[in-house]
Amino acid sequence: MYSEVILQFKKWVDSKLSKKRGKKTSFFTAASNPIDPPFEYGVGRVDLMDWFHPLAYPGQPWSDLHVDVIMYYLRKFCKYDPDNSARVTTTDPFFISWVVQIYDAWEANGKDESLISIHHEVAQYIRGDRILANIPWVDVDHVCIPVNSSVAFHWFLVVFSIRKRCLYIYDSLNGYGVKHTNAVTSLVQKISRMIPLFLVATDYYALRKDIDWNTDVHYAGRPVGDPLVYGNRENIPQQCDNST
Numbered sequence: 001m002y003s004e005v006i007l008q009f010k011k012w013v014d015s016k017l018s019k020k021r022g023k024k025t026s027f028f029t030a031a032s033n034p035i036d037p038p039f040e041y042g043v044g045r046v047d048l049m050d051w052f053h054p055l056a057y058p059g060q061p062w063s064d065l066h067v068d069v070i071m072y073y074l075r076k077f078c079k080y081d082p083d084n085s086a087r088v089t090t091t092d093p094f095f096i097s098w099v100v101q102i103y104d105a106w107e108a109n110g111k112d113e114s115l116i117s118i119h120h121e122v123a124q125y126i127r128g129d130r131i132l133a134n135i136p137w138v139d140v141d142h143v144c145i146p147v148n149s150s151v152a153f154h155w156f157l158v159v160f161s162i163r164k165r166c167l168y169i170y171d172s173l174n175g176y177g178v179k180h181t182n183a184v185t186s187l188v189q190k191i192s193r194m195i196p197l198f199l200v201a202t203d204y205y206a207l208r209k210d211i212d213w214n215t216d217v218h219y220a221g222r223p224v225g226d227p228l229v230y231g232n233r234e235n236i237p238q239q240c241d242n243s244t
Contacts (some may be wrong), residue, residue, distance in 0.1 A: 003012075004201070009052075009055075009056065010056045012159070013052050013053060013056040013057075016028050016033070016049045017031040017032075020198060022133065026050055027049075027050065027053050028049045028050065028053075029060075030047075030077045031049050032049060032241075033049050033050060034047060034048060034049075035047050035048060035049060035098075041069045041072065041073075042069075042072050042073075042076075042130075042132055042133075043065070043068045043069060043072045044065045044068060046065075051063075051065070051066075054066065057129060058239075061153045062155060064094070066095045067090050067092075067093040067146045067148075067155055068093050069091055070146075071090040071091070071093070071144065071146060072092075072131075072132060072133060072146065073162070074088075074090050075089055075131075075132075075133040075134065075135070076088050076103060076133045078090075078135065078140075078197050079133050079135055080133075086142070087139065087140040087141040087142065088134040088140055088141070088142045088143070088144065088212055089128075089134060089137065089140045089142075089143055089144070090144040090145070090146070091125055091143065091144070091145045091146070092131050092146070093148065095122070095125055095146075096145065096146075096147045097143060097188060098121040098122050098189070099118070099122060099194050099195075100187070101192055102115060102116070102120060102122060102194060103190040103193060103194050106194075106197075112151070113197070116194075116197045116198060116200075116201045116241055117201065118201050118202055120198070122195075123198050123201060123202050125137075126198055126199065126202050126204065127157075127202060130182070136202060137162070137199075137204065138207045138208060141162050141163050142159055142160065142161055142162065142164070143159070143160040143162070144157060144158075144159055144223070145157070145158040145159070145160060145191065146158075146193075147184075148188050149180060149183045149184055149187065150183065151177075151179045151180045151183040152173060152176060152177075152180045152183075154173050154176075154180070156169065156170060156171040156173070156184060157169075157170070157171075157192060158170075158188060158230075159169040159230070160191075160195065162208075162211075163210075163211070163216075163218065164218050165218040165222070165228055165229065166228060166229050166230065166231070167188060167191060167192055167219070167228050167229070167230035168230070168232075168233050168234055169184065169188060169229065169230060169231065169233060170231045170233050171184060171232060171236075171241065172237060172239045173238070174232055174236075174237065174238065181194065188230050189227075189230075191219055191230075192227045192229075192230050193227045194227040196224070196226060196227060196228060197225055197227050197229060199224075200224055200225050202209075205224065
């Protein structure tokens with residue numbers, strides 16, 4: 001079923017392609033590119049076939065909107081599907097920008113804890129606000145965080161496992177050069193440092209009655225604001241450097 005859907009999708013994209021691209025920036029003609037009426041995806045509107053081409057063919061970067069749509073529908077499934085038992089939510093592609101911004105300010109100001117405010121955007125995500133179909137983190141066990149590495153212009157996924165107090169990195173370009181590896185590590189370290197501080201600021205653990213700081217192996221003996229541990233998930237599919 002899955003392969004059939006993909007096949008039909010690619011046939012639809014192919015049917016709109018321009019026969020002669022030349023030096024044009026679009027793969028479609030002026031007549032075939034517009035979509036009317038446009039697709040409404042909740043977090044954004046798609047009115048050009050150009051948006052679908054990177055989903056059908058490798059070698060092209062995905063935009064923020066591609067990732068935003070994927071995360072939005074994953075959240076909707078986790079929140080509203082009556083047959084879903086997974087306690088999961090996601091952020092959006094802009095969450096990492098807020099994390100980096102506040103981390104850099106926090107570092108530049110001598111790790112000033114007053115910057116970790118309940119009104120900050122990161123705190124809003126944690127409370128279940130900020131984005132459509134969000135779920136308060138107190139009601140989930142896993143948070144999926146899409147992150148973009150500007151070095152390779154590559155998206156990877158970080159999954160915050162709350163009960164294990166760990167960040168799992170799913171990177172399909174794992175080991176793709178020192179610069180990429182360092183960029184991924186730097187971004188994940190900032191998430192690792194900021195999330196615990198904002199969990200404390202929002203009084204998160206007072207609402208998590210299922211976490212025992214005295215007996216839980218992942219929490220016992222750890223200061224509440226300690227950075228999260230993190231590591232790469234092994235044996236996940238890897239991609240060529242020119243594939244999506």
